[in-house]
Amino acid sequence: MNPYEMQRARIVRIYRLTDDVKFFQVRPYMGTEVCELNYRPGQFMMISLPGIGEAPFSISSTPSRPGLYEFCIRKVGRLTEKIFELKENAVIWLRGPYGNGFPVEQMEGHDLLIIMGGLGAAPLRSLLLYALDNRELFGKIYLLHGARTPDDMLFREEFLELMHRDDLVCLLTVDRDDTGRWPAYTGVVTELFRYVKGIDPKNTYAAVCGPPVMYKFVVEKLVELQIPKNQILMTLERRMKCGIGKCGHCAIEYIYTCLDGPVFTYWDVLHMKELI
Amino acid sequence: MKINIMPLARVEGEGGIYVEMEDERVKEVRMDIYEGPRLIETVVLGKRPDDVISIVTRICSICSTSHRLASVRGFERAGGVEVPEKIRLLRKLVHYGEYIESHSLHYYLLALPDFFGYPDAISMAEKYGDLVLGGLELKKFGNFIMETINGKAIHGENIRIGYMGRIPEKDALEHIKSRALALIPVIEDGIMAFPAMEIPDYMEEETNFICLVPEDDGFGFIGNTIITSKGERFDVEEYKKVTNERVVPHSFAKRSSYAGSPFTVGALARVNILGERLPGKAGDFFRRLWSERWKRNPLFNNLAQAIEILFCLEQIPPLVDRILSLPDPELKEPEVKEGEGTGAVEAPRGTLYHHYKVENGRTVECDIITPTAQNLDDMEKYLRRAAENLVKNPPEDFELRLELIPRAYDPCISCSVHMLRVKVKK
Amino acid sequence: MRVIKLDKTKLVEYLRSLEEWGEVWGPVRKGEKFVFAKKDPSEFDLTARRTILPPKKFFVPPRFTMFSYRDGRWEEEFDESRRIIFGLHPCDIFGILILDRLFMEHYPDPYYIKRRKNTAILGFSCLPDEKCFCIATNTHSVEEGFDLFFSDVEGEFYLVWVGSSLGDDLTRIREDLFDEDVTEEDIERYIEWRRKRDKMFKTDLDLTGMPEIVEISYKRPIWEKIGEACLSCGSCSMVCPTCNCYNVVDENVFYEERIKRDRHWDSCMFKEYSLVAGGHNFREKRSDRLKLFYTHKLTGFMSQFGKPACVGCGRCVDACPVGINVPNVAKALKGEKVDAIWARGEE
Amino acid sequence: MKPKVGFYELTGCAGDMLNMLNCEDQLLSLFDVVEVKSFAMASSAHDEDTELDIAFVEGSVSTEENLHLLKRVREKSKILVAVGHCAIFGGVQISENNWEERLKKVYGDVNFIHTRPIPHEPLGMFVRVDAVIPGCPINKHQFLSAAGKLLLGTMPELYSFAVCAECKWKENECLLMKGKICLGPITRGGCGAICPTHNIPCIGCFGPVEEENVSSEYKLLLEKGYSPEELRNRMKIFGGKVREVK
Numbered sequence A: 001m002n003p004y005e006m007q008r009a010r011i012v013r014i015y016r017l018t019d020d021v022k023f024f025q026v027r028p029y030m031g032t033e034v035c036e037l038n039y040r041p042g043q044f045m046m047i048s049l050p051g052i053g054e055a056p057f058s059i060s061s062t063p064s065r066p067g068l069y070e071f072c073i074r075k076v077g078r079l080t081e082k083i084f085e086l087k088e089n090a091v092i093w094l095r096g097p098y099g100n101g102f103p104v105e106q107m108e109g110h111d112l113l114i115i116m117g118g119l120g121a122a123p124l125r126s127l128l129l130y131a132l133d134n135r136e137l138f139g140k141i142y143l144l145h146g147a148r149t150p151d152d153m154l155f156r157e158e159f160l161e162l163m164h165r166d167d168l169v170c171l172l173t174v175d176r177d178d179t180g181r182w183p184a185y186t187g188v189v190t191e192l193f194r195y196v197k198g199i200d201p202k203n204t205y206a207a208v209c210g211p212p213v214m215y216k217f218v219v220e221k222l223v224e225l226q227i228p229k230n231q232i233l234m235t236l237e238r239r240m241k242c243g244i245g246k247c248g249h250c251a252i253e254y255i256y257t258c259l260d261g262p263v264f265t266y267w268d269v270l271h272m273k274e275l276i
Numbered sequence B: 001m002k003i004n005i006m007p008l009a010r011v012e013g014e015g016g017i018y019v020e021m022e023d024e025r026v027k028e029v030r031m032d033i034y035e036g037p038r039l040i041e042t043v044v045l046g047k048r049p050d051d052v053i054s055i056v057t058r059i060c061s062i063c064s065t066s067h068r069l070a071s072v073r074g075f076e077r078a079g080g081v082e083v084p085e086k087i088r089l090l091r092k093l094v095h096y097g098e099y100i101e102s103h104s105l106h107y108y109l110l111a112l113p114d115f116f117g118y119p120d121a122i123s124m125a126e127k128y129g130d131l132v133l134g135g136l137e138l139k140k141f142g143n144f145i146m147e148t149i150n151g152k153a154i155h156g157e158n159i160r161i162g163y164m165g166r167i168p169e170k171d172a173l174e175h176i177k178s179r180a181l182a183l184i185p186v187i188e189d190g191i192m193a194f195p196a197m198e199i200p201d202y203m204e205e206e207t208n209f210i211c212l213v214p215e216d217d218g219f220g221f222i223g224n225t226i227i228t229s230k231g232e233r234f235d236v237e238e239y240k241k242v243t244n245e246r247v248v249p250h251s252f253a254k255r256s257s258y259a260g261s262p263f264t265v266g267a268l269a270r271v272n273i274l275g276e277r278l279p280g281k282a283g284d285f286f287r288r289l290w291s292e293r294w295k296r297n298p299l300f301n302n303l304a305q306a307i308e309i310l311f312c313l314e315q316i317p318p319l320v321d322r323i324l325s326l327p328d329p330e331l332k333e334p335e336v337k338e339g340e341g342t343g344a345v346e347a348p349r350g351t352l353y354h355h356y357k358v359e360n361g362r363t364v365e366c367d368i369i370t371p372t373a374q375n376l377d378d379m380e381k382y383l384r385r386a387a388e389n390l391v392k393n394p395p396e397d398f399e400l401r402l403e404l405i406p407r408a409y410d411p412c413i414s415c416s417v418h419m420l421r422v423k424v425k426k
Numbered sequence C: 001m002r003v004i005k006l007d008k009t010k011l012v013e014y015l016r017s018l019e020e021w022g023e024v025w026g027p028v029r030k031g032e033k034f035v036f037a038k039k040d041p042s043e044f045d046l047t048a049r050r051t052i053l054p055p056k057k058f059f060v061p062p063r064f065t066m067f068s069y070r071d072g073r074w075e076e077e078f079d080e081s082r083r084i085i086f087g088l089h090p091c092d093i094f095g096i097l098i099l100d101r102l103f104m105e106h107y108p109d110p111y112y113i114k115r116r117k118n119t120a121i122l123g124f125s126c127l128p129d130e131k132c133f134c135i136a137t138n139t140h141s142v143e144e145g146f147d148l149f150f151s152d153v154e155g156e157f158y159l160v161w162v163g164s165s166l167g168d169d170l171t172r173i174r175e176d177l178f179d180e181d182v183t184e185e186d187i188e189r190y191i192e193w194r195r196k197r198d199k200m201f202k203t204d205l206d207l208t209g210m211p212e213i214v215e216i217s218y219k220r221p222i223w224e225k226i227g228e229a230c231l232s233c234g235s236c237s238m239v240c241p242t243c244n245c246y247n248v249v250d251e252n253v254f255y256e257e258r259i260k261r262d263r264h265w266d267s268c269m270f271k272e273y274s275l276v277a278g279g280h281n282f283r284e285k286r287s288d289r290l291k292l293f294y295t296h297k298l299t300g301f302m303s304q305f306g307k308p309a310c311v312g313c314g315r316c317v318d319a320c321p322v323g324i325n326v327p328n329v330a331k332a333l334k335g336e337k338v339d340a341i342w343a344r345g346e347e
Numbered sequence D: 001m002k003p004k005v006g007f008y009e010l011t012g013c014a015g016d017m018l019n020m021l022n023c024e025d026q027l028l029s030l031f032d033v034v035e036v037k038s039f040a041m042a043s044s045a046h047d048e049d050t051e052l053d054i055a056f057v058e059g060s061v062s063t064e065e066n067l068h069l070l071k072r073v074r075e076k077s078k079i080l081v082a083v084g085h086c087a088i089f090g091g092v093q094i095s096e097n098n099w100e101e102r103l104k105k106v107y108g109d110v111n112f113i114h115t116r117p118i119p120h121e122p123l124g125m126f127v128r129v130d131a132v133i134p135g136c137p138i139n140k141h142q143f144l145s146a147a148g149k150l151l152l153g154t155m156p157e158l159y160s161f162a163v164c165a166e167c168k169w170k171e172n173e174c175l176l177m178k179g180k181i182c183l184g185p186i187t188r189g190g191c192g193a194i195c196p197t198h199n200i201p202c203i204g205c206f207g208p209v210e211e212e213n214v215s216s217e218y219k220l221l222l223e224k225g226y227s228p229e230e231l232r233n234r235m236k237i238f239g240g241k242v243r244e245v246k
């Protein structure tokens, strides 16, 4: 098998999430029945368009809901611009899944703190939905999600719905609300930690993903909460050209983000100077 | 009535034609040059000769090899540098490459469409595919020769003062030889395509021609003596006697006239003055096709170019054999510290002069005279004659008929935009 | 391992006979340096030191096409040629062994594997020059990774180690040229030659403890100083036998009605290398990039190998215009005197 | 629908346009997949009224007329590509100062009737440039590669690293190491390292590489015995206005 070989897939549905982020539901060509897709939350796939190029994208869907891959893609450059121009039913090419993903088996039986900012929602939504679909396997679940404005919040409607559920605490915040109709919090994401109560830190896994600046402040809070450093998980972004540990771009010291990551523990980060 | 054609298409660089007529009288005729001035000759002052030869080729893309050859020859004459025989012959070969490329671009892709009534070669290709593809093949071959010997087809850097960076490999030279032989029939067909057409005579008028006498007294493009159609000869160091430049307000290109009257340089000048020396099939074609009209009608320049392509192709095989028979010279860079000299070559469009003065290893004077600059007065003269003849009964394609004239000269306008003469002493 | 002998005067004849198996490549002179080239074996230079590019060019060429996309389908493109490379020195063979682990284990790379399987490695012994430091990286003697290895022990014969089944097949192409009878005298001569070779190393480089030193030196100002001199030209990565980074680019070959996906060598010394969406660059400064490069060369390579990736060939010494190379950097980190433009006093 | 394309020359040697015409084997296919609206060097057909999808512009802005044309082309084109060194950096003509003095020296006090010359500037000084194809002249493979990307409606992706990388790919002996003024390390790659492959030091005709370390190379060459004046002259030829040489 050629690991660089791509699989043909079809875009089933497209939703616009914000001005520059769209949500794509994608179905691989694999006969007609609903197919089991074998991946873990936190893994990513390489998506390509012929002639434009290839790039890594986190899977936003959960393997507990088979049949489709979901991606949440921000328009930043050549490939993403072209993906944005695509219509439903268009063909794209996939390979993967790659990366370690979240250690969900180890996380079972623990409380979960899921903290996302900006595009960090893409990989963490997968973990969140996975946990909700297997609700009985986990303890308390907290979702902390920050965005600049309500318009910038990814999966806003979906997460606002979650606020009504009583089997998780869904804390949403925006830096600034000009609409006056924002039903949740305003302020930066770290301020939401005030509302995190009643978790057993030693028995908690925290998963963080967001822009590079966010990690520092969030991790401080998590350490304050006394969550063990090897139970603080973060997914990192690096440039990637192969996804399979060959092209070198995602190397951090002597490890590869695409093989050994993109999910790392804070303990790893402490030992690698370049990580964030 | 005023005719203003701008930009002039299918020439290199930016120019136009302006003709003003009142009743049936032609008031003003101008070859307008509005390609911006780049002042290249002032840029080179104070620089090392090996920097200068790189800068001056940038004057013009299509004659970049000729500029390169003229400039290295200028510095070599200034510094008394001997050039090893093998390198001299390789320069001859690369020069043939430029001729083949430049002439076939002009002949097939820029000039023939006029005669067949198309706006460009691409549209002509639908009906005359073989002709256009043949032209492209020749052009590609010319480029291949320049790439092989000078590194790049445009602004190559391998030709240096007194030496070259790398001697091309035997295989590549053998390939050049065999391609040249294979392409001879292509240009023969190309030449035959031309006389089938009627050459108009509305601009015909006698003129003067000037070119270089080739070093080896045959037909060729490199030499140190200037000859005129009247039979006078000058050493290239006396080039100013024939060029006499002046500035005119409608042009960033300077003008030349010889003994007060305009003249023509280029393929037509060479063939008119030295055509009897053409060997081989090129000579046969010359004798078959040439007539006294060639001395009055610039449109024959196209045909003269086609004959020169054939000449080059025929010269290449024996030249390659000679090159291969010589041992590689030692490649080392001579230093030009002091001196003054003029290097001249026949560029495809005509005689090109590069004059330099070097002091303390730095260039302190530079004067470059390009063929198109020399031809502009004659182009105006023919345009005037054409306008005068046509104005009585203005034809529908008046503009095209005027455009044909400068286009026949294959003008290289970017290259003609330059300065007269600077003297800067440090 | 089978060890046999080949009469020195028969080497060219033998190598020529191998053309029946594949193209024969070997070291030839290029100016003052050497390159692997496909030439008649009589032109091979047996005194060759390091070639400008290491043999990685045979397995991952500087630029090649992985796929062509036509009519809605991707097709793989493979290089099927069979090659024999003669004249690899131990350091180069170690380099290939490292690339093998990278490209052949864990998501095996079929482009590499195809070329690797179609290539026979014929090693050749060498004597060090002033730039070689394979003795410091312990890569001066090689036991695996070759099909045949020729040792010139300064007699009338080469001693030939047969390192693989393919190597064995290759000796059978001209069995008549080889002699099975390795004598006591030959063995003594070989041992003597090794002793002499080891004494010839001029390097005073000692890499013991380097991983810890690099680790602890992460924030030292010396990196900034080296970074100021670095030209980011990438020459070091291009010539390093274990640098494997590449970029992937698509090209629309519209005039052939196809699209191709190419791979070309890249370098962590280039600014764009670590740039990600949003313009964030994880290694904005040259010093940051140098640290990554030297972490790979001097401490660990990949987590799974846990072994420094420098094989001591001296190519970085030959390639870096400003004297940033493994011996200089290692010495500077250890506080030893270094003769390089960035190590000179003031500024 | 075929993209509408225009090719324009401002002030330069036309080498980039010529190099496009030098793609002999691809020329007919290229003209088949686009609709050429203007290409003065190759065709008389010129339609200046249609909006363009892509405009290729060569040459520096050196006259008022150039500037006028450039602005017009910018207005009517979706994508404007600067081709060649003159368009991107200003060309060799920009490498010396005292433009007015030199102009006077050359032309005296002549008052030009068509358009006034102005000091040379690259396109980016006046208009937005969407993509560049570097080189003096451009390399035809890079041009074809860029054209291919533009035809797909995406931006060219050219080498962003220095000449040295390709020079190593070609296995050349390093001329800088041999003490020659090779500008490979500070020059953007993409030419195929042609000059060093011919044993000629790179003079930098692809223009400064994005992250050029001029001061380190300068220091190195001073140490090798060159004078500041020589180094400055060489580094300025293709340095445009972006390269700082002390």
Ligand SMILES: Cc1cc2nc3c(=O)[nH]c(=O)nc-3n(C[C@H](O)[C@H](O)[C@H](O)COP(=O)(O)OP(=O)(O)OC[C@H]3O[C@@H](n4cnc5c(N)ncnc54)[C@H](O)[C@@H]3O)c2cc1C
Pocket: A044, A053, A054, A055, A056, A057, A058, A059, A071, A072, A073, A074, A075, A076, A077, A078, A079, A080, A081, A119, A122, A123, A236, A237, A238, A239, A240, A241, A262, C275, C276, C277, C278, C279, C280
């Ligand atoms: C593990 C992982 C998961 C990711 N998940 C998502 C996701 O779910 N949604 C999403 O929108 N984006 C995600 N990204 C980022 C995404 O890969 C980049 O946005 C994408 O590569 C940009 O491609 P482009 O061709 O549009 O941009 P380009 O035109 O190539 O460049 C635009 C910018 O992106 C940077 N860039 C280019 N290639 C890469 C690359 N391979 N990796 C990172 N940066 C690159 C460039 O340096 C430049 O700054 C993820 C990246 C990684 C490594």
Ligand code: SF4
Pocket: C229, C230, C231, C232, C233, C234, C235, C236, C237, C269, C319, C320, C321, C322, C323, C324, C325
């Ligand atoms: S370390 Fe040397 S060879 Fe490597 S990028 Fe820097 S200057 Fe170039």
Ligand code: SF4
Pocket: C233, C235, C321, D163, D164, D165, D167, D168, D172, D173, D174, D175, D176, D177, D182, D183, D184, D185, D193, D196, D201, D202
């Ligand atoms: S010769 Fe020039 S371009 Fe080539 S590696 Fe050396 S410095 Fe770089």
Ligand code: SF4
Pocket: B157, D136, D163, D187, D188, D191, D192, D193, D194, D195, D196, D201, D202, D203, D204, D205, D206, D207
């Ligand atoms: S090597 Fe340098 S000078 Fe030569 S073509 Fe390339 S960029 Fe231009």
